[in-house]
Amino acid sequence: MTWLITGGAGYIGAHVARAMAESGQQAVVLDDFSTGLPERLRAVPGAGGEPGVPGDIPLVRGSTLDGAALETAIAEYGVTGVIHLAARKQVAESVERPLHYYRENVHGLTVLLEAVAAAGVRRFVFSSSAAVYGMPDVDLVTEDTPCLPMNPYGETKLTGEWLVRAAGQAHGISTSCLRYFNVAGAAEPALADTGVSNIIPMFFDALTRGEAPKIFGDDYPTPDGTCVRDYIHVQDLAEAHVKAAGLLSPDGSAGDLTLNIGTGSGVSVREMASLVAEVTGRREPAAEVAPRRAGDPARVVASARRAEKELGWTARHDVRAMVASAWEGWLLRHPELG
Numbered sequence: 001m002t003w004l005i006t007g008g009a010g011y012i013g014a015h016v017a018r019a020m021a022e023s024g025q026q027a028v029v030l031d032d033f034s035t036g037l038p039e040r041l042r043a044v045p046g047a048g049g050e051p052g053v054p055g056d057i058p059l060v061r062g063s064t065l066d067g068a069a070l071e072t073a074i075a076e077y078g079v080t081g082v083i084h085l086a087a088r089k090q091v092a093e094s095v096e097r098p099l100h101y102y103r104e105n106v107h108g109l110t111v112l113l114e115a116v117a118a119a120g121v122r123r124f125v126f127s128s129s130a131a132v133y134g135m136p137d138v139d140l141v142t143e144d145t146p147c148l149p150m151n152p153y154g155e156t157k158l159t160g161e162w163l164v165r166a167a168g169q170a171h172g173i174s175t176s177c178l179r180y181f182n183v184a185g186a187a188e189p190a191l192a193d194t195g196v197s198n199i200i201p202m203f204f205d206a207l208t209r210g211e212a213p214k215i216f217g218d219d220y221p222t223p224d225g226t227c228v229r230d231y232i233h234v235q236d237l238a239e240a241h242v243k244a245a246g247l248l249s250p251d252g253s254a255g256d257l258t259l260n261i262g263t264g265s266g267v268s269v270r271e272m273a274s275l276v277a278e279v280t281g282r283r284e285p286a287a288e289v290a291p292r293r294a295g296d297p298a299r300v301v302a303s304a305r306r307a308e309k310e311l312g313w314t315a316r317h318d319v320r321a322m323v324a325s326a327w328e329g330w331l332l333r334h335p336e337l338g
């Protein structure tokens with residue numbers, strides 16, 4: 001088995017590459033480096049090495065929009081399965097640039113699936129997102145909760161799931177769509193998320209600039225009035241990929257799984273602000289409340305039971321471990337704070 005990991009130089013993709021290598025799988029990474037970092041891959045043992053050397057993860061610079069590059073990579077490395085993470089992921093940017101998001105996330109996926117089907121690859125894992133649910137009005141979101149995405153990003157992920165399932169059925173490909181909830185933390189500092197669009201790095205960023213972290217809205221119908229989310233450690237998420245990939249069978253018989261990847265527990269924004277202050281030791285300036293942001297649901301917490309049943313997987317890391325490991329990654333890029 002050789003797995004093609006698209007987007008493997010990204011935050012989650014590098015963790016998936018690391019987890020696959022640790023589980024003894026052969027893999028090759030394809031990335032266009034639009035947001036990915038070569039140095040992140042250098043922290044993955046064996047990554048970027050010579051093709052054909054056991055344990056090495058060769059790196060192909062290329063786009064999922066380039067069918068010829070995909071065909072060459074699949075043939076050259078004898079790819080037998082794909083874990084597809086390459087995508088644009090910023091909700092606000094997707095509202096401003098919907099055509100770009102549909103092109104990268106949906107057209108890129110179509111081109112990739114064409115190459116996969118033509119080459120007879122029979123296993124495909126797709127990075128989906130809790131964004132497919134939109135504003136779910138339920139205590140725990142199950143995979144059967146209606147999907148009503150509220151922005152182009154979520155739409156591209158839901159359309160992606162449809163494409164993956166349809167192509168799977170038509171071409172005998174075993175497929176798995178993993179709906180990640182709020183991904184956080186790092187397996188090691190060099191692999192940490194470098195963006196500041198997620199809440200933990202957003203809080204770190206404010207503290208680094210001596211500004212108060214912002215809590216958007218404290219009048220939601222939740223215990224402390226702030227939004228509640230389900231945070232999943234990226235290392236647990238990467239292990240879920242290894243399990244999901246291992247379940248897929250070449251004859252397509254074990255395919256078509258759609259799974260929430262979360263913990264089943266909610267953490268409020270205010271609780272997160274306190275934890276960040278505690279872990280970083282930076283309690284000042286204290287978090288301040290700003291008006292609600294449009295489109296923020298009050299509560300989005302996964303039911304993780306189907307993933308537990310189907311994959312034999314549960315999250316092992318708690319939210320403190322996520323904040324602590326993310327902070328180590330932040331300090332690596334801001335040594336002046338150490």
Ligand SMILES: NC(=O)c1ccc[n+]([C@@H]2O[C@H](COP(=O)([O-])OP(=O)(O)OC[C@H]3O[C@@H](n4cnc5c(N)ncnc54)[C@H](O)[C@@H]3O)[C@@H](O)[C@H]2O)c1
Pocket residue numbers: 006007008009010011012013030031032033034035036037062063064065084085086087088089104108127128129130180181182183184198
């Ligand atoms: N981070 C989260 O909280 C989260 C939550 C739900 C789902 N996801 C999904 O997980 C996946 C990975 O997200 P991430 O947080 O690691 O983001 P990221 O931006 O760090 O990683 C994406 C990687 O894909 C590469 N890439 C983008 N478009 C490409 C293309 N057309 N061809 C080749 N490479 C391309 C980028 O260079 C980058 O290395 C995405 O599909 C995202 O939608 C992320």
